[in-house]
Amino acid sequence: MVTLYRPGDGPWHRLRPGRKTALLLLLVLGICLLPATWWAAGVMAGVCLACYAIPGAGMRELGRQLVATRWMVGVTLIGQLIFLGPESAAANTTRVAVACALAALLALTTPATELLETFERAMGPLTWLRLDPRRVALTLALTLSTLPVLANLARDVREAQRARGGGRSLRHFAMPFLVMALKHADELGDALTARGVR
Template sequence: MVTLYRPGDSPWHRLRPGPKMALLLLIVLGVCLLPVTWWAAGVMTGVCLVCYAVPDVGMRELGRQLFTARWILGVTLAGQLIFLGPESAAANTVRVAVACALAALLALTTPATELLETIERAMAPLAWLRIDPRRAALTLSVTLSTLPVLATLARDVREAQRARGGGRSLRHFAMPFLVMALKHADELGDALAARGVR
């Protein structure tokens, strides 16, 4: 499985996966409960900056994660501006940005195998509802890795276009990107099937 994990010695790296996941989830829930105001947008931004301002993570990584999510944030901002106005649009877009950044922080500081095992243990009670915790955990882990994988594929296509002297044509970008994305999805499906996931 493609992973965002970057080895390091930050407080986030040293924190065990279970408590780290619970803490980040609490932070995201706290951010979601804040009102849609300018000051709340400032508080949310501050919380995100503090979470990333540690060794082996840093502001450059935060910028990279937000750049990866730029299309999601752009669509969120545009839709909110049309229907709710500037203050609500800013607060809600910052809320989405912080949630994406903190989800990425979890993946950046936790090896994929540990993350998968922790999610599987957390979902163990779902067995009472006849839901396979292993499959649910794997689905969630794959979902967490989807955005960075697609961003990497998009970057590779752009670099290949530049190497061939191509322009920034959307038409020439879309087809190879779609082919690579479908190829990745097919390979991921084969890998899951080989591990008995149907």
Template sequence: MLTLYRPGDGPWHRLPAGPKSLVLLVIVLGVSLLPATWWCAAVAVGACVGCYAVRGAGMRDLLRQVVTVRWILLVTLAGQLVFTGPETAVANTARVGAAVVISGLLTLTTPVSELLDVLERAMRPLAWLRIDPQRAALTVAVTLSTLPVLARLEREVREAQRARGGGRSLRLFAIPFLVVALKHADALGDALTARGVR
């Protein structure tokens, strides 16, 4: 969910989108259901490293994904430390981080067109609820592809803020980030409208 597709010929790239989605779903569920212990935190991190330690992905991509979700990890850890002990806090943070980063392999190794086809097939049963599978799949695909764009915009605003001597002020960051994010949303909406999506 965090990085756009990168071409490659590794095992994750060669695996068809449908089976790959199921395999990653099983791994993410397995990591999420681990008990909150030190040992299981190590298992979650090990599963994450194992998923990326194959040709076509690699530790650089893993590090990039972890850096992207660092704020989620910090907020999760801080919130857990307030209400639970260190072991539970670290284990829960490791499970959340591993689940998010492992699921990022799907968008990292699957072209958006293939991902859209898989999502559309998976959502066909929703048609009897009067939910358009094509529109629902497009919404999910657009959301997945927008997250990395927002992460890039965040980096750009932070760099511009530092270049102007703005320090780490949240107020000085939030307003420019909101402006560029809304501009991106407008451009995305215009592009979808131009292609006949309503």
């Protein structure tokens, strides 16, 4: 499984995976409950900066995560500006960017195996609903790993376009990106099937 994990010994790395997941989940829920105002956008950005300012994460890593999600953030901002005012668009776009950055912080400071075990333990009560906690945990872990994979694929397509002297046409970007994303999905499906996951 592709992972964002970066080894380290900072406070985020030392925090137990279950507590770290709960803390970051509460922060994301908190920013989701804030109103769509300028001051709320500032609070959200401040929370994100404070989380990455803790040793072991760093502003450089935050910058990498924001660059990786720039297309999603850009599309969100444009859509919000079309249907809502600038204040709501700024707040909602900040909300999306901060939520992605906090999810990435969890993946950056927790090994994939520990993350999977944490999700599996948390999903234990789902057995009452006749759901398999291991499958749900695997789905969540794969979801967390999808964003960096897609970001890397987008970067590869852009670099190939530049190497061939291509422009920045969205049409010329979308088709190869879609083909590579579907190929990755097929390979991931084959790998899961080979391991007995259906």
